Amino acid sequence: MAELTPDDVRRWDAGAVLKVFQVASARAATLQTFGEDLGQVGQQLADWDGEAGAAFQASLGRARTDVLSDGRESSQVAAAVCDAWEDVQITKGMMSEVDQTAQGLGFVITPDWKVDVGTAGLLMGSTEAGLEQQILQGQLDTVKAKAHTTDHELATAMRAAVGDAKLDQNGREIPQTPAPPDGYQPVTADQLTQIVPGLSPQRAAQIVGPLNEAMRQGGMNTPQRQAAFISQVAEESDRFNTFEEYADGTEYNGRTDLGNTQPGDGPRYKGRGAIQVTGRANYARMSKDFGVDFVNHPELAAEPQYAFKTALWYWDTHNGNAVADTGDIVKITEMVNGGTHGLDVRTQFYNNALRVLAH
Structure with missing residues (x-):
């Protein structure tokens, strides 16, 4: 990859970057409308029975999740490109000021980011020329640092806008994980009882289907990924004995980091589901992504x-x-739990799963 030069900065086209931002913004708006339309159709067909109705409802949640996820991605891309566009303008302005100063002094900016006094030093004297060179070099070094930061920011935005890069909520590029092997090797009920001591064969048979479907959809196609997921959901759900937190949830009252801003939000949005999703903010996001009103009916999150x-x-x-x-x-464990509660049990399940699933 060629080193960034002052000429590269001078050639940056803020107008072209702005067009990329406009495209990403338009895509986000289109996907949002599409997701809303899917939700409206889902409400209209909510009471359909038969194979057609079942097929639609089974696919709707995933479809809306995919569409809304793509929409959020497009919004993040648009925001990242917008930030890059602003920084391109700022950097070009800084470069222009240095160029104007250099031209006025008769100095030259070299491709390797150096201030060359040249023959101008003969006219103004070596002492004065040296002082002016030192001042201008400091300004140029600042431009260089800003230019490299902007170049990386712009590259990240472009990879996300026209490539397959993913951005986090802060606009930073998410490192791509290696692609899992083709195919999915399902976990059996017998394996599950070996991984989770105390899990009855009957209960294992009940939950192994939904567990496998979740891991298959989530691309958990390696023993390591499956072991990680199983270790967490098994501990969070007390060995799959409950999909609702035993505690009443009052400890979560006032937890604004969970979005619990209203009186009673703690018990209302306590941990539910196989991974014990907690907090009003998460329930609200799930409602948007699934097209299911978990906010007003949080108990649904505990349904099988x-x-x-x-x-x-x-x-x-x-x-x-x-x-x-x-x-x-x-x-x-920290990613799921926010801490290390039950780490010894999770570690036991994890190691059991690695051993059992390796064969």
Whole structure:
């Protein structure tokens, strides 16, 4: 990759960057409208029975999740490109000021970001020329640092806008995880009882189907990813015995970091689902992504049909596979739990799963 030069900065076209921003913004608006339309159609067909109705409702949540996820991505891309556009303008302005000063002094800016006094030093004297050179070089060094930061920012935005790069909520590029192998090897009920001591064969048979479907949809196609996911949902749900937190949730009252801003939000939005999703903010996001009103009906998150879907939602929105690929059970636990509660049990399940699923 060629080194960035002052000429590269001079050639930057803020207008072209702005057009990319406009395209990304338009795509985000289109996807938002599409997601809203899907939700309206879902309400109209909510009472349909038969194979057609079942097929539509089964696919609607995933479709809306995909569309809204794409829409959020487009919004993040648009914001990143907009930031890059602003910084391009600022950097070009800084470069222009240095160029004007250099021209006025008769100095030359070299391709390697140096101030060359040239023959101008003979006219103004070596002492004065040296002082002016030192001042201008400091300004040029500032421009260079800003230019490299802007160049990286612009590259990230472009990779996301016209490539397949993903951005986090702060506009930073998310490192791509290695693609999992083709195919999905389902976990059996017997394997599940070996991984989670105390889990009855009957209960294992009940939950292994939804568990496998969540892991299949989530791209958990390696023993390491499956072990990570199972270790967390098994501990969070008390060995799959409950999809609703045993505690009453009052400890979450006033937890603004969870979005609990209203009286009674703690008990209302306590942990539910296989991964015990907690807090008004998460319930609101799930409502938008699933097209299901978890905010006004939080108890739905504990229903069997949503228990593993909400767990997968949390896993995906926290880049769970990338964390699982590190093989660090502490990081995996912190990603799910926010701390290390039950780490010894999670570690036991994790190691059991790695051993059982490796064969």
